[in-house]
Amino acid sequence: MNKLFFYFLIIGFLSSTPIQSQVIRIPDKFDFMSVPDEYGISTLLRLYFEKYQYKAEVMSGVSEKNLLLNIPLNDYGVMIKKKGNFLITKVQVAIVNATGKEIAISPEGTSRHKEYRYAYIEAIRSAMDQFTTLKNHALPQANATQSKSTASTPEPQAILEGKAPLPERKVTLDQYLEARTLSANSIGLFEKKVLSPTLVLYKTSSRDCFMVTQNDAPKGVLLYRNQQWFWEYYEENQLRVVPQYISGL
Template sequence: MKLRFLVLIAAILFSSLSSAQKSIHDYHYIFVPDQFEFLKGKDQYQVNSLVRFLFKKHGFNAYIGDELPLALKKQPCKGLYADVQGIENFMHTKVQISIKDCYGEVLFTSPEGKSKDKNYRKAYHGAVREAFEAIAALNVKQLPLSVLEDTVEQPDEEETEVETEEAAEVEVEVQEEAPVAIELQGELDAEVIEAVKVIHLVYKDYELIKKGRVYQVLYKGEQIGTAEPTQEANVYKVNTTQFTGMGYEGNKAFRLERAIEGLEQTISMLFKPKQ
């Protein structure tokens, strides 16, 4: 009797997995938001970029945030929608990944991924990778975008892929206004860095991570604010939970003039690539 019950449960699980796999195969793309609800900012700890990277790596036509073409925005039910939920736990960092259709119906939910790492970025990346193993096992190959009515540009493929899960120190060529070679700290996920072409600068316990036009300001691995460009070239307005100020970009470095409440004098913080 017990064996028959286990066989029945296994059959139900297999049927559900097959159904999810078949339905996910019927879509042309998957959209990853640039911020998940459980995080405090856009692409905090590069979690969203990592999720997009893993979807692309495992057979999905993945887009993140504003990069979704207008032609696909007009056909929302041709696509899937990714979500990551953070699960509160005192001992571990835990996440689950869900895949939904345009009506919000959940087509697949991964098992929990977890990590004991005390560094937030490493912990979230490790948990996401563990949760994603179940999605990779689906062997998805989404329908080509070319069959859609409008011409749609394929998301750019990464030129290279770093195989190490936690790279020690790598050197990245960054194309912004001019080529910049920057050595990255090992705690950053090398695959995600290569995918999104970030700039990473450090000053003591503070970090600046630039992706696109905006810098994320971190203190001891946790994001505390941003540095956003002004109308003046290479000048940034800095707002954090600790301080405000102005930033000046140039010569492969970033000088932050930090304002101190009650004083006219500012403190200069010079961020440079890690030596």
């Protein structure tokens, strides 16, 4: 197994011990969403907080409107401030405590993508990349005088169809792949600052399905469902289904 394949299969790194005890609670449906975790935004935020060494959880069945009713007193919540027009999307990510007080807010992230899916992803990534309060681990510690119980739902795991579920894989944001057109029928997925594609996609009759090759060898399919791309392939006679985060596809 070559190094590139091993690196991609792991998709992530073992994060170090979180730098504070509070859990950052993320609603699975923000006000601008029509369905939970639309465009993978809630999951994207969780991955960013974990990248910055914070404990984070996407709260299943919790919307931005009722978020404060579901945050333990010593934890934080996430809200998104959105504005803009048909030419540009602008967002800010706000960290609030259980009373709704704003603890920290990101700089404004922007995107000029015309499609909402890519516009929101790019704008939120931009906002989180500039969020120095998180990067510098400068969120204040909350001092709770009492606590309240909340129902928790286990994080969804990667799927292994027909077998037991695969262990959850953590994905670092540095491993987003960028889609670039190679020919009329093929698209390359590139890592940052890499000149040759990690994967090559070949178009099919469906815009939500691509044939995948890796190192010029067939390597499964890429499917779009539930606002997320998934790379499916067989390894040791088992079907692996891996979330694949892609920019520009």
